[in-house]
Amino acid sequence: MNAFAKSFRREAAWLAHSRWDLALVTLAPLVTLLVLAVLFLSSSPRTLPVAVVDADHSALSRQFVRNLRASAQVEVRAEPTDLHAAQRLARSTAVWAVVLVPQHLERDALAGRPTAIVAYRNASFYSVGALASRGIGGAVDELNRQLRPEQLRQHNLPAVRVELPRVQATVLFNPQLSYEWFLEALLQPGILHVLLSCAVAVALGRELAREGPGGALAEWTGDATLGAAGAALAGKLAPYVLVFTLWQMAGTAWLCGWRGWGVHGSVLLLVAGQFALYACYAAIAALLALLLRDTYTTLSAVALYGGPAMTFSDATLPVIGAPLFTQLWSHALPFSAYVKLQMEQMFMGSPAAVSLPWIGLLGAVGLVFFALAALVLRRAARRQAAPAPGEAVQAC
Numbered sequence: 001m002n003a004f005a006k007s008f009r010r011e012a013a014w015l016a017h018s019r020w021d022l023a024l025v026t027l028a029p030l031v032t033l034l035v036l037a038v039l040f041l042s043s044s045p046r047t048l049p050v051a052v053v054d055a056d057h058s059a060l061s062r063q064f065v066r067n068l069r070a071s072a073q074v075e076v077r078a079e080p081t082d083l084h085a086a087q088r089l090a091r092s093t094a095v096w097a098v099v100l101v102p103q104h105l106e107r108d109a110l111a112g113r114p115t116a117i118v119a120y121r122n123a124s125f126y127s128v129g130a131l132a133s134r135g136i137g138g139a140v141d142e143l144n145r146q147l148r149p150e151q152l153r154q155h156n157l158p159a160v161r162v163e164l165p166r167v168q169a170t171v172l173f174n175p176q177l178s179y180e181w182f183l184e185a186l187l188q189p190g191i192l193h194v195l196l197s198c199a200v201a202v203a204l205g206r207e208l209a210r211e212g213p214g215g216a217l218a219e220w221t222g223d224a225t226l227g228a229a230g231a232a233l234a235g236k237l238a239p240y241v242l243v244f245t246l247w248q249m250a251g252t253a254w255l256c257g258w259r260g261w262g263v264h265g266s267v268l269l270l271v272a273g274q275f276a277l278y279a280c281y282a283a284i285a286a287l288l289a290l291l292l293r294d295t296y297t298t299l300s301a302v303a304l305y306g307g308p309a310m311t312f313s314d315a316t317l318p319v320i321g322a323p324l325f326t327q328l329w330s331h332a333l334p335f336s337a338y339v340k341l342q343m344e345q346m347f348m349g350s351p352a353a354v355s356l357p358w359i360g361l362l363g364a365v366g367l368v369f370f371a372l373a374a375l376v377l378r379r380a381a382r383r384q385a386a387p388a389p390g391e392a393v394q395a396c
Contacts, residue, residue, distance in 0.1 A: 003228050007220065007235025011203065015239060024199045025240060029247040032191050037254060040180035048132045049077035051086040051095040058106035060143070064117065067142045068099070073135030090122055097121045097132040117143075181261050185346060186339065188251040189274070190310040193281045193335060196244040197302035200237060200285035205295030207236075208380075220381075229378035233370070237282045241275065248274045256346065265345030269355050273341040276359050280334045280366035281306065287373040290380065309335035315343070337361045 015022050052068060054061045068076050077095050080086045086098040100118040108115040117140055121133045207220060220232055249271060256263045263270060284305070289298045312319065312330040319330045330336050341358040344350035 003231035004235040004238075007232040008238050009235075010220070011236050011239050021199070021202065024195070024202065025243045028195055029192055029244065032195070033188065033247065033251050033254070036184050036187055036191075036251075040184040046072055047075040048073060048097070048135065049095045050074045050097045050099055050132055050136065051078040051080055051089050052076055052099045052101065053080055053083050053086050054101045055103045056101050056105040060106035060109060061101045064101060064139060064143045067139040068136070071135045071139050073138070074132055087120075090120070093122075097136060099136055178261075180259065181255070181347075185252075185255055185342065186310060186313075186315055188255075189248055189277060189338060189342070190313075190335065192244055192248055192251075193277060193309070194303065194306040196240055196278050197281050197285040197306050198299055199240050199244075200282050201289050201295060201298040201302055203236060203240070204286055204289035205298060208289070208293050209295070226374060226378050229381060230370070230374035233286060233374050233377055237279075237286060241278045241282050244278045245271075245275045248278070252346075263346050264349035265355070266352055267345075269352055269359070270342065270345045273338055273345070273355070273359055273362065276362035276366065277334060277338040280362050280369070283366045283369035283373055284334075287369050287376065290373055290376040305333075306335070309333050312336065313339040315339045334362055334365050337365075 015025065050068070052065055054065065065076065065079070068074060074097070078086070078089055080089065083098070083100060086095075086100075089095045090098050098120040100120070102115065102118065105115055105117070117136075119133055119136045220236075252263070252270065252274075255261050285298070285302050288301050288305075289295070292298045292301060312326065312333055313336045314330055319327050322330075337358045341355045344355045344358075
């Protein structure tokens with residue numbers, strides 16, 4: 001039996017008999033996927049609460065409020081009498097935006113004078129505030145459409161007029177603005193790759209805890225050559241990489257199959273990217289475990305490295321124009337490359353040639369970290385296999 005198969009079977013046997021280690025690779029991912037599924041089930045943003053301050057009290061302003069109430073994205077939660085009272089509601093997060101209908105709105109609009117309905121959105125909660133503004137903008141657009149016949153009648157203008165060009169914005173790739181489609185698809189690998197790193201850290205820490213004269217490290221790696229150490233390490237990591245890839249495939253099947261969002265690009269490329277992602281993070285966690293030689297310190301390190309991955313992946317907040325360190329940190333995270341691949345194949349239906357470089361990058365980074373981990377493992381195994389100084393003197 002070669003070193004890879006022997007190490008693979010050895011690790012699989014350990015997982016089968018250790019309920020805590022087995023729970024880390026089965027129960028923890030299952031609970032993660034179930035919780036995410038429940039959290040984001042049918043979670044397109046709807047009925048975001050807003051407050052309206054009507055300072056005009058005209059037929060036009062009342063029509064605007066009716067348009068707001070008819071919007072699916074916002075809900076008129078309060079109609080305070082002044083802006084100060086509305087701002088208190090915003091500060092208490094009772095509403096996500098405040099709409100001010102100014103005085104003389106109807107008079108100025110019918111006279112053709114410029115006027116504006118003012119929307120104050122809560123940018124501290126960027127996404128929710130932006131979505132509330134979108135609903136308010138839709139109500140204003142509808143008001144303009146309703147106002148046009150009255151303006152034409154007031155100015156005795158013909159019904160047919162030359163229209164100036166207007167901008168029409170169309171949302172691509174997530175027109176429903178679904179949190180489930182975007183955030184759940186992002187959080188699944190974002191949490192699972194941290195769990196994988198923790199599982200690998202615990203697995204390597206278990207071997208290092210038994211290092212020393214009579215320890216199991218040399219026995220596990222065989223003859224302590226680089227090839228044997230690499231094969232043994234690959235066999236040890238393989239069960240974790242395979243299991244977490246399968247969990248990620250299950251999460252994708254839930255979103256894209258059962259929930260009906262679909263994969264708009266190549267399923268094969270998407271699965272290959274998922275495997276490359278978990279293989280890459282397994283190699284990184286293995287190297288950290290072998291260098292730090294303490295399970296608790298390694299767990300802290302992998303959490304520090306993998307935890308903020310979603311924030312710096314360029315998926316939620318753009319890093320374009322960010323400080324140089326932020327951009328470098330984003331590019332140093334394998335998760336950033338995977339997110340781009342996932343967006344291209346799951347959401348956008350990009351050609352395969354666009355996403356292949358990301359798989360190549362993940363593979364190259366994973367191979368580099370795996371080679372470094374194998375070198376450190378070979379050195380540790382040789383050190384353990386070498387006789388202690390006292391034993392050498394006694395033999396002479």
